[in-house]
Amino acid sequence: MRSRELTIDGVRIADDTDAWVIAEIGHNHQGSLEHAKELFAEAARCGASAVKLQKRDNRSLYTREFFNKPYENENSYGPTYGLHREALEFGRGEYEELKAYAAELGVTFFATAFDFQSVELLADLDLPAYKIASGDLTNTPLLRFVAEIGKPMIVSTGGGTLDDVRRAYESVAEINPQVALLQCTAGYPAEWEELDLRVIETYRQLFPEAVVGYSGHDNGIAMPIAAYVLGGRIVEKHFTLNRAMKGTDHRFSLEPVGLRKLVRDLKRTRVALGDGSKLPYPSETDPIKKMGKKIVAARTLPAGHVLRREDLALKSPADGGLPPYELDAVIGRTLRHPLSEDDAFTFDDLEELLPGAAGDTGEPGVAQADRSDALEPAGAPRRADDEL
Numbered sequence: 001m002r003s004r005e006l007t008i009d010g011v012r013i014a015d016d017t018d019a020w021v022i023a024e025i026g027h028n029h030q031g032s033l034e035h036a037k038e039l040f041a042e043a044a045r046c047g048a049s050a051v052k053l054q055k056r057d058n059r060s061l062y063t064r065e066f067f068n069k070p071y072e073n074e075n076s077y078g079p080t081y082g083l084h085r086e087a088l089e090f091g092r093g094e095y096e097e098l099k100a101y102a103a104e105l106g107v108t109f110f111a112t113a114f115d116f117q118s119v120e121l122l123a124d125l126d127l128p129a130y131k132i133a134s135g136d137l138t139n140t141p142l143l144r145f146v147a148e149i150g151k152p153m154i155v156s157t158g159g160g161t162l163d164d165v166r167r168a169y170e171s172v173a174e175i176n177p178q179v180a181l182l183q184c185t186a187g188y189p190a191e192w193e194e195l196d197l198r199v200i201e202t203y204r205q206l207f208p209e210a211v212v213g214y215s216g217h218d219n220g221i222a223m224p225i226a227a228y229v230l231g232g233r234i235v236e237k238h239f240t241l242n243r244a245m246k247g248t249d250h251r252f253s254l255e256p257v258g259l260r261k262l263v264r265d266l267k268r269t270r271v272a273l274g275d276g277s278k279l280p281y282p283s284e285t286d287p288i289k290k291m292g293k294k295i296v297a298a299r300t301l302p303a304g305h306v307l308r309r310e311d312l313a314l315k316s317p318a319d320g321g322l323p324p325y326e327l328d329a330v331i332g333r334t335l336r337h338p339l340s341e342d343d344a345f346t347f348d349d350l351e352e353l354l355p356g357a358a359g360d361t362g363e364p365g366v367a368q369a370d371r372s373d374a375l376e377p378a379g380a381p382r383r384a385d386d387e388l
Helices: 033-046 081-088 092-105 116-124 140-147 162-173 199-206 222-229 256-273 282-291 324-330 366-375
Strands: 005-008 011-014 020-026 050-055 108-113 130-132 153-156 179-184 211-216 234-238 294-297 312-315
Touching (some): 020 033, 162 179, 162 199, 211 222, 222 256, 234 256, 312 324
Parallel strands (some): 020 050, 020 234, 179 211
């Protein structure tokens, strides 16, 4: 079986790596090349792994009726939907300039391809990966067309059923095994109860060779952390310089401070998860000594005294002597020498326990009765049957 990993632009993405964070710029650049460069630079400063645009050939993508549909609202950049999209669209020249600029910044640049013409343009530009939007999850002709190029593919799965996801994955993987699946809810923004983050676990079980991740349309940075814990290793979040700017995506996009914190917290999460081993650390030594307990004498005790529960107390600090879990092994033993109140016990302070004697856990006796007293604190009132 092929291992669950993907390499994009020389960066390995796998279960043992940090999250690969995509700053989804989409059309938040508002059709301005300079604004797009600002977004690229800020995303790189925030530590994003990649910046991503969306490429459409609008006149071939939409029906004539939809292209010419009036689009007059506060977020419109044109009188019809098609002209609105055209105002936001970059062509080859802008893509070439942005590719070079991203290389200067040291951040990966790629795009979502919405149609065959856009795929061909991105292929000519030799971008390192392709994103497939949720709306094309069922578009197997487009999926196969992109798969034939042989570059890594990241497929969002919003609005789909498990059968849709399985069909899409199999359509791509039989041609090109370099595919990742992103759990996504295609609401803009999505409600918390619609995020279904545990689908990440489902994808990991059903597609054991696929890198899995999360494309989030939620407000905030907490859910990508949860996605990482569940096994998501690609995180995509929309990115803007100002959430109040004109456009439908800005309101649920991260601003630079949010993206910076997200990248930071994802890196911390990988380190914090550890490898599943439970180990004590040097940093814990002093606090545990201060807060922990040891077995001490509850009062002054003479040599030859047979210890009962009321003779013993559990007190801090845990700086020596016997730990509380040895309490039952101490009850019924005889003191070799006197102890003062709060003196700690060691087994050297106690006579050896003979088989069958009080305190021997293998035989019934006084110690068995005393052991029931272990639930009572030192000095607690004695029950009548204790006097028998």
